[in-house]
Amino acid sequence: MDYYNPEDLKRFSDVGEFGKDLMDKFFEYYNSATGEEGALTKREKALIALAVAHTEKCPYCIDAYTTQCLETGADPEQMTEAVHVAASMSAGIKLIHAIQMRNTLEKNRAL
Amino acid sequence: MAQEKTKTNNHNFSRKLIDQGLDIDPITVQTLQVNITKLCNQACTHCHVDSSPWRTEQMSLESVDRCLEILSENDCIKNLDLTGGAPELNPHFDYFVREARSLGKHVMVRHNLTVTLDGNPRTGEEKMYIPGFFAENRVEVISSLPYYSSYFTDKQRGEGVFEKSIESLRMLNQEGYGDGELKLNLVYNPVGTFLPPDQGSLEADFKEKLKKNYGIRFDNLYTLTNMPINRFEKELKKQNAYEEYIEKLVNAFNPEAVDGIMCRNLLSVSHDGKIYDCDFNQMLDMQCRNGNGGLTIFNFDLQKATKRKIRFGVHCFGCTAGGGSSCGGQTVS
Numbered sequence: 001m002d003y004y005n006p007e008d009l010k011r012f013s014d015v016g017e018f019g020k021d022l023m024d025k026f027f028e029y030y031n032s033a034t035g036e037e038g039a040l041t042k043r044e045k046a047l048i049a050l051a052v053a054h055t056e057k058c059p060y061c062i063d064a065y066t067t068q069c070l071e072t073g074a075d076p077e078q079m080t081e082a083v084h085v086a087a088s089m090s091a092g093i094k095l096i097h098a099i100q101m102r103n104t105l106e107k108n109r110a111l
Numbered sequence: 112m113a114q115e116k117t118k119t120n121n122h123n124f125s126r127k128l129i130d131q132g133l134d135i136d137p138i139t140v141q142t143l144q145v146n147i148t149k150l151c152n153q154a155c156t157h158c159h160v161d162s163s164p165w166r167t168e169q170m171s172l173e174s175v176d177r178c179l180e181i182l183s184e185n186d187c188i189k190n191l192d193l194t195g196g197a198p199e200l201n202p203h204f205d206y207f208v209r210e211a212r213s214l215g216k217h218v219m220v221r222h223n224l225t226v227t228l229d230g231n232p233r234t235g236e237e238k239m240y241i242p243g244f245f246a247e248n249r250v251e252v253i254s255s256l257p258y259y260s261s262y263f264t265d266k267q268r269g270e271g272v273f274e275k276s277i278e279s280l281r282m283l284n285q286e287g288y289g290d291g292e293l294k295l296n297l298v299y300n301p302v303g304t305f306l307p308p309d310q311g312s313l314e315a316d317f318k319e320k321l322k323k324n325y326g327i328r329f330d331n332l333y334t335l336t337n338m339p340i341n342r343f344e345k346e347l348k349k350q351n352a353y354e355e356y357i358e359k360l361v362n363a364f365n366p367e368a369v370d371g372i373m374c375r376n377l378l379s380v381s382h383d384g385k386i387y388d389c390d391f392n393q394m395l396d397m398q399c400r401n402g403n404g405g406l407t408i409f410n411f412d413l414q415k416a417t418k419r420k421i422r423f424g425v426h427c428f429g430c431t432a433g434g435g436s437s438c439g440g441q442t443v444s
Contacts (some may be wrong), residue, residue: 041312042309042312043308043312067305070303070305070308071301071305071306071307071308072308072309072312072315073308073309073313075258075260075262075263076262077260077262092230095427
């Protein structure tokens with residue numbers, strides 16, 4: 001049994017076998033939000049999605065949005081920068097929790 | 112077995128047209144695209160012609176003259192589109208351009224930029240005169256530049272190609288190219304197994320970055336899809352990615368891209384005078400039929416040429432994927 005088989009991405013719509021109405025609504029929302037030009041270009045959206053794919057650690061999305069970035073004209077330098085934004089945000093989010101640690105240290109009169 | 116049959120049908124371009132109720136017949140012959148040499152100073156990874164410094168095929172003077180006769184006898188053929196290899200490396204190139212211009216034809220040259228600086232890889236002959244020659248003959252220059260920075264360009268076309276291309280573009284700009292009067296168009300094709308981005312938005316990026324970083328001006332950007340034939344096909348197969356790429360092209364079939372595909376208005380001539388529906392069919396040796404034989408520049412007949420049946424293969428999905436792809440770039444606005 002393989003987890004995260006790349007072929008499985010093509011079967012995403014199978015999730016709608018039960019609860020089709022909900023999946024249809026999801027796909028409509030998803031395709032509008034990620035795949036259409038709006039105030040953001042398709043390339044900007046693809047770079048955001050690539051960054052989110054990394055923070056969410058989704059191999060399907062990393063495959064899909066690496067290609068989408070290339071097909072919207074992004075280059076490896078821009079894509080790597082997007083991943084660094086994601087990675088540094090993740091690190092920052094973890095580090096800001098150290099304030100909570102410090103609050104507890106203070107409460108325990110350890111600081 | 113049934114699954115295999117479905118796959119074969121899906122990959123059958125003629126079947127796809129029938130299923131979609133579409134018909135692709137020639138409209139006219141507006142452009143004669145002539146591949147006058149397979150010799151090139153570069154050996155790019157995607158090249159569907161398999162051109163390189165080691166190729167020796169050249170169009171003869173007799174064939175060049177016959178092409179000129181065809182241009183002269185047929186008013187509907189307005190454009191001569193010279194390609195290769197590096198077409199400037201054919202010994203009769205300058206003559207061909209001058210004579211076609213004197214017939215009042217619009218001449219386009221698929222110019223790889225670096226040949227100006229590299230010269231002839233076999234003879235060492237210099238080619239620095241090219242930008243001036245183009246300007247003097249008011250040639251439309253169409254040049255490959257896979258990206259506005261060196262990474263993708265050098266990866267596809269070889270180490271140092273981007274830097275040389277920029278130098279050559281500057282020389283063309285100095286001759287007055289890129290300001291609308293003398294046309295300088297650039298061609299983007301993906302460096303790998305993905306489809307080209309939207310032509311309009313990429314053109315805006317190219318213009319901004321090339322101007323800002325290098326002071327380069329050009330007129331239009333054409334985005335082209337990589338054809339899964341010859342060198343690119345071998346590369347895909349080596350990476351076990353051929354089927355996946357074909358599937359991508361088939362899935363991206365866009366009926367709206369059909370109208371503008373080049374084989375409806377163009378004929379492609381090989382260095383040995385054979386005629387094809389397009390440069391890709393030429394490389395696959397799918398010559399236009401003429402009764403029991405093949406159509407050539409020596410038995411050319413415009414009526415027959417416009418009544419011919421276009422020959423299709425799986426590679427045709429490359430011209431109809433997404434925004435479409437032709438020698439003039441995207442076919443869907």
